[in-house]
Amino acid sequence: MKREISFSESVKEALEQTLSRDKSVIIMGLGVDDPKGIFGTTLNIHKKYNKNVYDLPTSENSFTGFGLGLAISNFKPVIVHQRVEFSLLSIEQIFNQIAKWNYMSGGKVNVPMVIRLIIGKGWGQGPQHSQSLETIFAHIPGLKVVSPSNANDAKGMLIASIKDPDPVIFFEHRWLHSIKDQVPKKYYLTKINKAKLLRKGRDITIVSFSYALIECLRAVNFLKKLNINCELIDLRCLRPIDKKTITNSVKKTGKVLIVDNGWTTNGVSAEISSIINESINKKIVIRRIGVYNVPIPSTPSLAKYCYPDDVNIIENICKILNKKIIKKNMPKRRKNLDQPDSNFKGPF
Amino acid sequence: MKKFNYIKKLYYKILRIRKIELEISKRYGEQKMRCPVHLSIGQESIPVSICENLKKKDEIVTAHRSHAHYLAKGGNLKKMIAELHGKVTGCALGRGGSMHLIDNLVNVNAAVPIVGSTIPIGVGKAWANKLKKNNNIVVIFFGDGATEEGVFLESLDFAALHNLKVLFVCENNKYSVYSRLNKRQNSNRKIYKIANSIGVKSLKLNNHDLVNVYKKSENIINKIRKNNKPFLLEVDTYRSLEHCGPNDDDGLFYRPKKEIINWKKNCQVEKYENFLLKKKILTKKILLEINKNIFKEINNAFDFSYKSKFPGKEYIYKHVYKKEF
Numbered sequence: 001m002k003r004e005i006s007f008s009e010s011v012k013e014a015l016e017q018t019l020s021r022d023k024s025v026i027i028m029g030l031g032v033d034d035p036k037g038i039f040g041t042t043l044n045i046h047k048k049y050n051k052n053v054y055d056l057p058t059s060e061n062s063f064t065g066f067g068l069g070l071a072i073s074n075f076k077p078v079i080v081h082q083r084v085e086f087s088l089l090s091i092e093q094i095f096n097q098i099a100k101w102n103y104m105s106g107g108k109v110n111v112p113m114v115i116r117l118i119i120g121k122g123w124g125q126g127p128q129h130s131q132s133l134e135t136i137f138a139h140i141p142g143l144k145v146v147s148p149s150n151a152n153d154a155k156g157m158l159i160a161s162i163k164d165p166d167p168v169i170f171f172e173h174r175w176l177h178s179i180k181d182q183v184p185k186k187y188y189l190t191k192i193n194k195a196k197l198l199r200k201g202r203d204i205t206i207v208s209f210s211y212a213l214i215e216c217l218r219a220v221n222f223l224k225k226l227n228i229n230c231e232l233i234d235l236r237c238l239r240p241i242d243k244k245t246i247t248n249s250v251k252k253t254g255k256v257l258i259v260d261n262g263w264t265t266n267g268v269s270a271e272i273s274s275i276i277n278e279s280i281n282k283k284i285v286i287r288r289i290g291v292y293n294v295p296i297p298s299t300p301s302l303a304k305y306c307y308p309d310d311v312n313i314i315e316n317i318c319k320i321l322n323k324k325i326i327k328k329n330m331p332k333r334r335k336n337l338d339q340p341d342s343n344f345k346g347p348f
Numbered sequence: 349m350k351k352f353n354y355i356k357k358l359y360y361k362i363l364r365i366r367k368i369e370l371e372i373s374k375r376y377g378e379q380k381m382r383c384p385v386h387l388s389i390g391q392e393s394i395p396v397s398i399c400e401n402l403k404k405k406d407e408i409v410t411a412h413r414s415h416a417h418y419l420a421k422g423g424n425l426k427k428m429i430a431e432l433h434g435k436v437t438g439c440a441l442g443r444g445g446s447m448h449l450i451d452n453l454v455n456v457n458a459a460v461p462i463v464g465s466t467i468p469i470g471v472g473k474a475w476a477n478k479l480k481k482n483n484n485i486v487v488i489f490f491g492d493g494a495t496e497e498g499v500f501l502e503s504l505d506f507a508a509l510h511n512l513k514v515l516f517v518c519e520n521n522k523y524s525v526y527s528r529l530n531k532r533q534n535s536n537r538k539i540y541k542i543a544n545s546i547g548v549k550s551l552k553l554n555n556h557d558l559v560n561v562y563k564k565s566e567n568i569i570n571k572i573r574k575n576n577k578p579f580l581l582e583v584d585t586y587r588s589l590e591h592c593g594p595n596d597d598d599g600l601f602y603r604p605k606k607e608i609i610n611w612k613k614n615c616q617v618e619k620y621e622n623f624l625l626k627k628k629i630l631t632k633k634i635l636l637e638i639n640k641n642i643f644k645e646i647n648n649a650f651d652f653s654y655k656s657k658f659p660g661k662e663y664i665y666k667h668v669y670k671k672e673f
Contacts, residue, residue, distance in 0.1 A: 026479075051479075057509070059502035062468040066506065069472015072457070075479065096462050097469065103667045104448050106441030109458075110670035141668050165670040193673045240673040 003185060008177040010151040011041040011116075014158040015078065017187045019049045025162060026070055028054045028063065029080035029116075038080050039118070039177050060089035064115070068098055071113040076162055080116040084171075085128050087117050098167045099142030113167045114158070119261075120174050121211065121307070122338035123346045126298035132210070132262030132291065135271075137169045138238040145239040146192050147171035147261070149213040151181035153236060156190025164192065171238075173211035173261070174348075175340035195242035197249070201229030204317055205249040207272055208259035209235035212290075216259050218310035222331055223317060230317065238268055246272065247279045254282070255320055259308055260290025287320055289313070304337040352629050354400075358558050359620045359630075360638060362396045365419050366617050367642045368649075372415075372432065375650065376594035381432045383445035388416035390588035393616040394519050395420040397562035398487060398581075401569045405482075407455040407473055409466040410489040412447050413519075413587070414459035417489050422454035429649040435656035442659050443667075463524075464490060464497030467516070471503045474512035474578075485572055487515045493524035495539045496532060501546065507578035508547035515565075515572055516543065516580040519556075525591045526602045543580035550580035558616045586611035 005013070019025050027042060033055050037043030046053035056063045060081070067077035081087045087094070094115065102110045117137075120129040138145040144166055148154045154172070161168035198213075199220055208216045213234050220230045231249050235241065250256045256276060260269035269288035276284055292306040311333050318325050336342070369389045376385065388395075391413065399408070399420035410417040418428060424439065431438030432446050440448055447461040457473065458466050470488035477484045494500055495518060507514050518539050522529045540550035551568065553561060561583060568579050586607075590597035598608055624630040630638075 057502065057505055059498070059506070062471070062499045062502035062506065065465070065468025065499065065503075066472035066475055069469045069474070070476045070479075071472075072469075073473055073476030073480070075476055092462060092465060093468070097460065097465060101458075102670050104440055104444045105450050105667075106439075106443055107667035107670070108440075108450065108452055144669070144673075 002182040004180040005151055005183045006178050006180050007151040007154050007172070008040040010155040010181075010183045011158055011172065012043065012045065013183070014155040015042065015045060018159055018162050019045070019052055021187070022076065023052065024075045026052055026054065026075050026077045027080070028056055028067060028077055030056055030058055031082065032080060038082060039174070042080070060086055061093055064090035064093040065097070067113055068093060068101070068111060071111045072101070072109050076112050078114045078116065078162060080118070082118055083120050083129050084117040084131055084133050087115065094137075094143070095140055099140045102166065103142060110165045111167045112165045114161045114170050115167070116170045116172060118172045118174055119210070120348065122175070122303065122340065123344070123348065124298040124300065124303075124338070125296070125348065127295035129348065130296040134171055134210075134238050134262055135267045138268065142167070143239060144168045144192060145171070146237050147210045148236055149176060149210055149234050151179065151183050153190055153196070155183055156188050157192055157236070159187065160189040160192050163189065168192065171210060175211045176214070178340065178343065179214070193237055193240050193242065195236055195245040196234045197231070197245060198234050199230060199232040201231040202253060203229050203255070203321060205231045205233065205253045205256040206259060206313070206317075207233045207235060207246055207256060208261070209238070209268070210261040212259045212261040212308065215308060215310045216313055219313035219317065222310065222314060226323070226329070228317065228321065228323065235268070241271065241275065243275050243279060246275060250276050250284055251280055255285040256287070257313070257316055257320060258286070258288040259313060260288060262291055263293050264288055264290035265293050285320055287316060289316055300338040307337070309333065309337060352624070352627060354562070355559055355620060356624060356629055358396060358400060358562060359624055361400070361420065362392050362558060362617055362620070363638065364642050365392045365396065365416050367639070368419065368425065368646055369415060371646050371650070373589065373594040380654075382434060383432060383447070384592050385432065385446045385594065386413040386592050387589050387594070388413055390611065391519055391521060391556070391585045392416040392420075393556045393558040394517065394561055394583050394585060395489065397558055398515070398517060398565045400562055401566045402485065402487065404454060406485045406487065407457050408487045408489065409457050409470040409473070410459045411463065411466060411491065411494065412459070412461040413491070414449050414489070415446070418449040418451065418456050418459065421456045423449060423451040423456045424453070425645065426649045426652045427451065430653040430656050433653045433656070434658060435653055436659040436663070437652070437656040441663065464494035464499045466490070467494060467497075467503045468499050471507050471512060471514060474507065474514040475510060478510065478512055483513070483573060485513045485515060485569060487517060489517045489519065491524070492518060492520040492522065492529055492539065493532070495542070501542070504543055504546040504548050504578070504580070511576045512578055513572050513576055514578045515569060516548070516578065518580065518582040519585050520582055521585050521587050523587075523591070523603070526600070528602070540580060540582040548578045548580050550582065553581070553583045555614065556583050556585040556616065558620055586614070588612070
């Protein structure tokens with residue numbers, strides 16, 4: 001049987017295997033060497049690589065600048081924030097400096113750097129610990145933005161991101177951390193500019209990414225029982241977006257549901273919709289769903305409505321395909337939508 | 349008279365930068381330099397004196413008013429003038445303009461206009477030097493406005509915590525654009541004292557005297573190299589012209605007349621020209637010769653720029669990434 005490890009273990013393995021080959025990698029962030037080790041992803045790495053792992057003061061904008069200083073001095077910093085929201089304090093360095101240095105120096109100064117951003121969800125995370133925000137980073141020329149949805153991609157894409165000569169924003173969803181997948185023990189790279197066709201099907205294309213993709217998988221598996229065959233695409237990369245994989249599929253199925261991991265307004269799903277409109281000259285049915293366009297409230301009684309789950313996805317697909325929804329045939333909505341699984345007992 | 353040779357050298361450098369800046373000011377009206385310029389006139393003595401104490405491999409980062417820093421560290425003049433003209437022969441292929449001068453050959457690493465932004469980047473460079481175990485020093489130039497940014501305090505902390513070889517240089521010209529220091533900072537807030545309380549030793553000079561800054565910074569830089577500790581030097585100075593642009597803006601009356609006159613009397617180019625003439629280290633004739641040579645060099649740089657090409661459309665998408673998708 002092939003080895004299975006969790007997403008967080010695979011992130012850690014990617015960091016360790018990179019460090020064993022490349023001493024210029026510097027892992028830095030608040031708490032990288034603490035007893036929890038960023039949800040296990042950096043746990044105890046400092047014990048073997050104490051010259052490559054640095055706990056930092058709570059100075060996000062500055063330490064992102066320190067990282068830039070390292071990156072232009074032959075080091076490869078890997079910064080991590082336990083929640084995306086903390087990186088907002090460093091947007092100045094990321095957007096004005098890191099993203100632009102290669103261009104504004106006429107190609108003289110490139111910035112090899114990875115910033116890991118972890119998205120929270122559920123268990124009352126509330127308005128400032130549960131935002132996706134991929135779209136604001138993906139908006140900026142000069143940045144590369146990736147968002148793997150499984151442990152296998154996480155390892156290969158993190159290694160590729162660290163090896164890349166440009167700045168890469170590496171999104172991780174907290175709810176993916178415990179999900180296991182087959183991950184080779186060896187050191188390998190996965191491209192950071194390609195989407196992945198996860199399921200083949202002829203009836204409809206579903207495009208999604210990050211944790212939203214897990215809900216799509218649940219929906220696709222259920223719909224198969226109803227003889228509805230969905231083609232499922234994992235975007236994986238948000239800048240660049242792999243237009244070809246999307247349009248090839250949509251040309252075939254003629255219908256697409258985009259399931260956004262974040263808010264739909266001005267979001268990734270809006271971009272995918274435009275790409276399809278601009279590149280295909282026949283009528284395509286395009287629908288999108290995503291997170292409700294509100295700050296996510298803490299209480300589970302309201303938060304549960306905010307995210308699309310498998311049932312929403314199934315309902316939307318049936319609607320697009322004009323299939324009658326027979327209530328008793330539908331899967332039951334999961335009980336505790338504020339937990340990734342019953343093993344998760346908080347606190348964050 | 350050999351003992352005054354270093355003053356002659358400093359004088360020549362400050363004179364050259366002054367003449368370059370004056371020429372930019374003079375020609376700005378031709379509308380060929382189509383980017384904002386923040387001229388260093390009045391403030392050149394600080395970068396000249398400090399860079400004179402640096403080695404080529406030592407690094408500097410700076411901000412929007414950066415012409416003097418770039419030139420004092422040995423940045424290429426032709427490439428700077430071409431950059432101001434947006435030409436492909438510019439130091440950043442015309443992408444940066446006056447506010448993004450860079451010359452890696454002499455370790456002018458960065459200049460950016462977002463206030464305070466290069467402070468942490470310079471500290472990151474100093475951190476890299478520590479990890480590489482080399483003996484290079486990083487000098488970070490910034491103004492009084494930058495000390496109001498969070499990154500200033502955060503960077504001091506990190507430099508002290510990790511014993512980094514970095515010299516923070518605050519050129520205090522008392523104005524952030526038109527806003528005077530006393531409208532922005534409590535009168536008990538002393539920049540050099542802030543550094544001290546965070547754990548970075550510091551010194552305040554109330555005047556930008558060319559020779560004094562040179563001597564003091566020589567001592568400081570030696571100490572940084574020897575003790576592996578950061579240091580902050582705050583120097584009072586004054587810009588002669590408007591915040592941004594080729595003219596003076598004394599007609600806006602945001603700076604007291606007396607203050608302007610006092611600092612004009614404190615011109616470091618005039619002061620050391622008189623000094624060297626008086627000591628007979630320079631004669632009027634030699635001075636004339638020096639000026640002629642500088643003028644020739646500047647003219648050549650402008651001619652180089654005028655003859656250079658603009659980057660063509662094929663350059664637009666170049667270098668957004670090092671490795672395209």
